[in-house]
Amino acid sequence: MNASVNRQILLVEKPVGKLGHEHFRMSDAAIPEPKDGEALVRVHYISLDAANRAWMHGATYRAAVEANSVMAGGGIGEVVASKADGLKAGDIVFGDTGWQDYAAIPAKHLTRMPKLEPMTHLLSVFGIAGLTAYFGLLDVAKPKPGETVAVSAAAGSVGSIVGQIARIKGCRVVGIAGGKDKCDWLTSELGFDAAVDYKDGAVFKALRAAAPKGIDVYFDNVGGDILEACLPLMNNRGRISCCGAISQYDGAPQATGPRGVPGLIVVKRLIMQGFIVMDFMDQRDKALSDLQSWVSSGKLKVQEDIINGLENTPKALIGLLAGENRGKRMIKL
Amino acid sequence: MNASVNRQILLVEKPVGKLGHEHFRMSDAAIPEPKDGEALVRVHYISLDAANRAWMHGATYRAAVEANSVMAGGGIGEVVASKADGLKAGDIVFGDTGWQDYAAIPAKHLTRMPKLEPMTHLLSVFGIAGLTAYFGLLDVAKPKPGETVAVSAAAGSVGSIVGQIARIKGCRVVGIAGGKDKCDWLTSELGFDAAVDYKDGAVFKALRAAAPKGIDVYFDNVGGDILEACLPLMNNRGRISCCGAISQYDGAPQATGPRGVPGLIVVKRLIMQGFIVMDFMDQRDKALSDLQSWVSSGKLKVQEDIINGLENTPKALIGLLAGENRGKRMIKL
Numbered sequence: 001m002n003a004s005v006n007r008q009i010l011l012v013e014k015p016v017g018k019l020g021h022e023h024f025r026m027s028d029a030a031i032p033e034p035k036d037g038e039a040l041v042r043v044h045y046i047s048l049d050a051a052n053r054a055w056m057h058g059a060t061y062r063a064a065v066e067a068n069s070v071m072a073g074g075g076i077g078e079v080v081a082s083k084a085d086g087l088k089a090g091d092i093v094f095g096d097t098g099w100q101d102y103a104a105i106p107a108k109h110l111t112r113m114p115k116l117e118p119m120t121h122l123l124s125v126f127g128i129a130g131l132t133a134y135f136g137l138l139d140v141a142k143p144k145p146g147e148t149v150a151v152s153a154a155a156g157s158v159g160s161i162v163g164q165i166a167r168i169k170g171c172r173v174v175g176i177a178g179g180k181d182k183c184d185w186l187t188s189e190l191g192f193d194a195a196v197d198y199k200d201g202a203v204f205k206a207l208r209a210a211a212p213k214g215i216d217v218y219f220d221n222v223g224g225d226i227l228e229a230c231l232p233l234m235n236n237r238g239r240i241s242c243c244g245a246i247s248q249y250d251g252a253p254q255a256t257g258p259r260g261v262p263g264l265i266v267v268k269r270l271i272m273q274g275f276i277v278m279d280f281m282d283q284r285d286k287a288l289s290d291l292q293s294w295v296s297s298g299k300l301k302v303q304e305d306i307i308n309g310l311e312n313t314p315k316a317l318i319g320l321l322a323g324e325n326r327g328k329r330m331i332k333l
Numbered sequence: 334m335n336a337s338v339n340r341q342i343l344l345v346e347k348p349v350g351k352l353g354h355e356h357f358r359m360s361d362a363a364i365p366e367p368k369d370g371e372a373l374v375r376v377h378y379i380s381l382d383a384a385n386r387a388w389m390h391g392a393t394y395r396a397a398v399e400a401n402s403v404m405a406g407g408g409i410g411e412v413v414a415s416k417a418d419g420l421k422a423g424d425i426v427f428g429d430t431g432w433q434d435y436a437a438i439p440a441k442h443l444t445r446m447p448k449l450e451p452m453t454h455l456l457s458v459f460g461i462a463g464l465t466a467y468f469g470l471l472d473v474a475k476p477k478p479g480e481t482v483a484v485s486a487a488a489g490s491v492g493s494i495v496g497q498i499a500r501i502k503g504c505r506v507v508g509i510a511g512g513k514d515k516c517d518w519l520t521s522e523l524g525f526d527a528a529v530d531y532k533d534g535a536v537f538k539a540l541r542a543a544a545p546k547g548i549d550v551y552f553d554n555v556g557g558d559i560l561e562a563c564l565p566l567m568n569n570r571g572r573i574s575c576c577g578a579i580s581q582y583d584g585a586p587q588a589t590g591p592r593g594v595p596g597l598i599v600v601k602r603l604i605m606q607g608f609i610v611m612d613f614m615d616q617r618d619k620a621l622s623d624l625q626s627w628v629s630s631g632k633l634k635v636q637e638d639i640i641n642g643l644e645n646t647p648k649a650l651i652g653l654l655a656g657e658n659r660g661k662r663m664i665k666l
Contacts, residue, residue, distance in 0.1 A: 060600045223595045242595040254596070256589030262556045262575040263587070265607035267393045272605040274598035 006031045007310055009099040011071045014056050018250055019321060024071065024314040032104040039087045040104050041077040043097045045306075046313060046331040047123045048320050049074070049157075050221075053249040061276045070098040071313075076113065076122050077103070087112065094122060099313050101333060124157060124328035125291055125302045128277055132243060133161035134287045135280040137219055138169070140273050141241040145170030147216035148235075150207065152226045153246055154195065155182035157328035162219045163192050164300050171217070174210045176203070176226055178323045185326065190301060204229040214238075222247045228258035234268050242274040250321045303327025339364045340643055342432040344404045347389050351583050352654060357404065357647040365437040372420045373437050374410040376430045378639075379646060379664040380456045381653050382407070382490075383554075386582040394609045403431040404646075409446065409455050410436070420445065427455060432646050434666060457490060457661035458624055458635045461610055465576060466494035467620045468613040470552055471502070473606050474574040478503030480549035481568075483540065485559045486579055487528065488515035490661035495552045496525050497633050504550070507543045509536070509559055511656045518659065523634060537562040547571075555580045561591035567601050575607040583654045636660025 006029045015023050034040040052073055055065045065072045075097030079087050084107030087093070095110040097103040113122050124130060136158075143149050149166040153159040154175025163173045163186065175186040175195045183195035194210035196203060207215075207229055214235035220227050223245030234240070248254045265272060280287075294300035305325045307316045313331045320329050339362045348356050367373040385406055388398045398405045408430030412420050417440030420426070428443040430436040446455045457463060469491075476482050482499040486492040487508025496506045496519065508519040508528045516528035527543035529536060540548075540562055547568040553560050556578030567573070581587045598605060613620075627633035638658045640649045646664050653662050 220595055227595060228590070240595075242598040244599060245596045248596055254592055257561070257592045257594040258590040259587055261590040261594045262553055262560060262573075262605065262607065263578045263581055265575040265605055266577060266609070267607065269607045269609060269612060270605075271607075272595065272598055272603075274595065274600065274602045274604075276599070276602055279602060 004031065005029075006100055006102045008070045008101075009310065009313055010069060011056070011065055011067055013067050014065075017252060019053055019056075019318055021314055021318070026311060029100075031102045034081055034083045034104045036083050037108075038104045038106050039079045039084050039091075039093070039110060040081040040102060041075075041093055041095065041097055041110070042080045042102055043075045043077040043100065043333050045076045045120060045123050046097065046099055046310070046333065047074040047128065048313070048317050048325075048329040048331065049128070050244060050246045050249055050321060052317055053321055054244075057249070061278070070100050072096055073099050074123070074128060075103075076119060076127075082107075092119070092122070094127065099310065101310065120304050120306060120328075120330060121295075121302060123330050124304050125161060125295055125300065126288055129157035129328050130161055130291050131280070131284065131287055132277040133158045133165060134291060135277055135283070136241045136243045136275055137162050137165055137217070139280060139283070140275045141217040141219060141239040143169055143171050143217045146172070148172045148174065148211050148213055149217040149219065150174045150176065150211060150215045150230060151219040151221070152176040153221035153244075154186055154192070155326050156221065157325075158243060159219070159221055160186075160190060160303055160327055161300065164190055165294075166217075167191050168294060168299050172211075172213075174207065174215070176207070182326060198226060204232070207233055217241065219243060220245075224248060224254070224258065228260060231258065231260035231264045234264070234270055236268050238268060238270050240270060240272040242272055246321070305329040306332050308332050337364065338362075339433055339435045341403045341434075342643065342646055343402060344389070344398055344400055346400050350585060352386055352389075352651055354647055354651070359644060362433075364435045367414055367416045367437045370417050370441075371437045371439050372412045372417050372424075372426065372443060373414040373435060374408075374426055374428065374430055374443070375413045375435055376408045376410040376433065376666050378409045378453060378456055379430065379432055379643070379666065380407040380461065381646070381650050381658075381662040381664065382461070383577060383579045383582055383654060385650055386654055387577075390582070394611070403433050405429055406432050407456070407461060408436075409452060409460075415440075425452070425455070427460065432643065434643065453637050453639060453663060454628075454635060456663050457637050458494060458628055458633065459621055460661075462490035462661050463494055463624050464613070464617065464620055465610040466491045466498060467624060468610055468616070469574045469576050469608055470495050470498055470550070472613060472616070473608045474550040474552060474572040476502055476504050476550045479505070481505045481507065481544050481546055482550040482552065483507045483509065483544060483548045483563060484552040484554070485509040486554035486577075487519055487525070488659050489554065490658075491576060492552070492554055493519075493523060493636055493660055494633065497523055498627075499550075500524050501627060501632050505544075505546075507540065507548070509540070515659060531559060537565070540566055550574065552576060553578075557581060557587070557591065561593060564591060564593035564597045567597065567603055569601050571601060571603050573603060573605040575605055579654075638662040639665050641665050
């Protein structure tokens with residue numbers, strides 16, 4: 001990192017089909033001056049999330065990302081200059097820094113974070129990923145001990161935590177992930193009761209075998225065919241926590257939705273509920289306290305996938321959309 | 334009705350495509366003798382419901398109907414002989430009488446009904462249709478005054494009551510129905526704020542115009558394209574009460590589900606919840622008391638569509654599936 005230059009990665013064009021390297025470009029800019037109410041943040045880690053790709057489709061819970069601007073993304077950094085009350089140089093903050101070395105951001109859009117080691121935990125288990133898993137499982141799906149919980153993208157940043165929390169809560173846990181290595185890791189390292197390799201075909205049959213008493217809670221990170229496969233296996237009064245639809249992000253908008261909606265929703269009295277982690281921020285302290293105690297007691301294992309270098313951010317996101325990562329992927333600047 | 338013969342309508346074959354007259358056959362049987370614990374019921378009115386067709390696809394919240402047996406269906410009748418405690422000749426009961434003049438039914442599968450005039454109200458507003466509308470709207474979707482409620486199959490037995498209850502609760506109500514006559518009836522007679530004719534094409538545009546502040550509650554009777562059209566118009570934290578999927582019943586199983594599931598469920602934090610009216614039967618008295626007071630005060634208009642003659646039951650169901658009826662369709666024996 002050159003101390004006088006702000007390296008940035010721009011989204012030069014919104015992808016129509018699959019996201020590729022050609023949609024990004026590196027560029028050098030001046031390090032910005034913070035305005036009144038802003039802090040200048042030196043970015044240490046950039047979070048990579050499937051949602052980054054979804055933002056390119058249009059406005060969601062945030063504005064769409066636009067072509068020819070710095071690619072948006074969450075990041076953890078250190079305040080190096082501040083013109084905002086309540087933030088001073090040396091503070092560690094989380095915010096939408098974008099894919100760049102430095103960002104001047106209004107203090108109201110930054111969250112001051114505790115100083116803990118490793119700092120990466122602020123993006124993984126104690127960050128959006130961990131809180132998403134916590135609230136989406138416990139507050140949205142409300143699993144009961146003895147119930148069967150299935151989770152897709154189970155080796156990913158959110159899914160790997162969902163499954164472990166479900167185990168902590170006394171549930172039988174079935175993970176759905178791509179590839180034998182990930183599946184073995186889920187059962188041998190993370191304590192999942194069973195894992196289904198969706199790349200192995202016949203997801204429905206494998207799921208049925210892995211969940212002989214049916215599925216009470218399905219934590220859906222992917223939508224599409226996997227959601228469709230889970231629906232007939234849901235038990236009456238089951239809950240589907242709709243967290244994301246990764247299968248639909250990297251390409252043109254989906255042509256169809258999953259069969260069984262709404263027929264099986266009716267017959268099985270299912271609840272499908274979407275959520276955004278920000279809606280639960282008033283309960284953040286309780287969640288972090290639980291997550292911290294589980295991590296320190298060893299009940300919750302933290303898996304991170306850290307890639308070095310701002311210049312590798314596009315490649316890291318493209319790889320994440322292809323299912324390369326295990327646990328929370330991030331870029332170290 | 335010949336006093337010594339039990340006329341029955343059999344389902345001779347389960348339809349693969351559309352339901353037709355060829356799938357039914359009339360037959361004469363002896364009037365059954367009630368066994369211990371059973372009552373013999375002389376059927377007065379048979380309820381026609383889109384769900385009758387759904388039962389032919391397989392087990393749902395009830396066993397599938399089977400070929401070469403009396404077609405299943407709810408009915409209101411009078412006990413003419415009883416070998417069951419708690420039921421005596423002259424009692425009015427509701428149960429799955431099937432499509433026939435007489436049925437011997439275990440008392441535990443019959444519900445004793447109040448004697449009120451017209452008796453047909455026991456199948457419409459004070460029957461399954463009214464209770465489905467009541468619980469599905471108020472307990473599942475929980476509309477708040479000032480919210481916009483959309484309902485499909487709005488001129489049907491359930492939809493016409495849903496819309497009126499939503500009006501009573503201070504909501505803006507948009508009905509979706511087939512044809513200008515039904516739509517005019519919804520707005521001019523039932524007090525709906527707007528109606529959208531789905532046969533007129535461009536449902537999404539018409540809905541958007543009819544719900545300028547978006548949809549907070551969608552009471553879904555139909556699934557399919559109409560559900561798909563409503564999803565993008567839902568406001569954040571909207572609720573979709575999944576009551577039925579009429580659009581999917583009369584033909585082969587659906588090839589695809591609605592687009593927007595689960596993507597829009599996530600982004601808009603929607604809740605889709607399926608329900609079966611039987612789940613709410615512990616609150617039946619409260620519901621009936623509300624419905625009765627609304628009917629007697631004129632706030633809730635009861636629309637019935639009564640067809641004479643057991644022999645016309647197949648035709649009446651086939652017509653109902655094609656959207657012929659307005660309000661609760663039933664057969665008078």
